[in-house]
Amino acid sequence: MDRSEKNVEEKLEPGKVYRREDLVCDLVFTDHRIRQLVAQGSLEKITQGLYHYRGPSPRNYSPLTSKSLLEGFLGMGDFLLLPWQEYLSLGLNLTPKFDMHLVYNRKRHGIFRLGEVTFDVRRRSRYPTQITPEFLLVDLLNNMDFFTEDTSRIQRDIRALIHKFDGHALLKMAQDYGKVSTYKYISSWLTEMQTMLSVRSFKSDELSAAFFGNFHKSAEQPTHD
Incomplete structure (x- = not known):
């Protein structure tokens, strides 16, 4: 691998997914170099025209994530x-x-x-x-x-x-x-739920008023000797 190929590979981001057209056009890779990197294990072929750059060596390989996969696929x-x-x-x-x-x-x-x-x-x-x-x-x-x-x-x-x-x-x-x-x-x-809550609240207030109303009436009644 010459220095120009090494410089191109250094532009690749571990864990990122690339389309073939991006590699060939933007990074000036060749199909031959892509096949070399796949054989070495640095570049993983996901499907036709889609590649995951794992990293320059097995010690620092980056895993493939759904996010990076979709970013590469959708562009x-x-x-x-x-x-x-x-x-x-x-x-x-x-x-x-x-x-x-x-x-x-x-x-x-x-x-x-x-x-x-x-x-x-x-x-x-x-x-x-x-x-x-x-x-x-x-x-x-x-x-x-x-x-x-x-x-x-x-x-x-x-x-x-x-x-x-x-x-x-x-x-x-x-x-x-x-x-x-x-x-x-x-x-x-949601309308049904609000209606049910309103009915429950009304019944609760009605019972409370009836109870406390009777309580106050009883308390106001005069006592007999």
């Missing part, structure tokens, strides 16, 4: 990765039909096998910058067909949990990212 860092296991944090028992991770982005669409992981990449014009419990609940309602459980059961289980969420944040997430049906479900459930 940008603007995406939202949503492993299906995230839905389980809501406290529901769910079984996916396929072992895939959802990826929302503004560029590509399709199902891709990258290394050992399958990604369901979906093009969306809008998605949040981070995952919150309220977004997860909205997204679950959007994607109930992703799971083997009956949709009516999933809806019933979510309805039973809705009181644990921030109602304003949940409704905002449904407005911004939910399907029309998702927004209708959440809006009606």
Whole structure:
């Protein structure tokens, strides 16, 4: 390897994923040099035209992460990765039909096998910058067909949990990212919950007034010798 090739390799960042066209065009690599680095183990071929630079030597190899993999594949860092296991944090028992991770982005669409992981990449014009419990609940309602459980059961289980969420944040997430049906479900459930809370509060106040009203009346009655 001559000095120019060494200088080019020094520009590579351990752990980062590169596309072939980036290596050949931007870094002035040759396909021959790429094959050499793959044979040495410094460069790992993920799929056709996509490579993970592990590092210059085995002592300081950097592992491949889903974030770096998707950044290299999509050619940008603007995406939202949503492993299906995230839905389980809501406290529901769910079984996916396929072992895939959802990826929302503004560029590509399709199902891709990258290394050992399958990604369901979906093009969306809008998605949040981070995952919150309220977004997860909205997204679950959007994607109930992703799971083997009956949709009516999933809806019933979510309805039973809705009181644990921030109602304003949940409704905002449904407005911004939910399907029309998702927004209708959440809006009606929140209205139903508020109605039930109002009725309970009214009954509590009514009973309290009746009790304390009778108590005061008894206390005001004159005593007889």
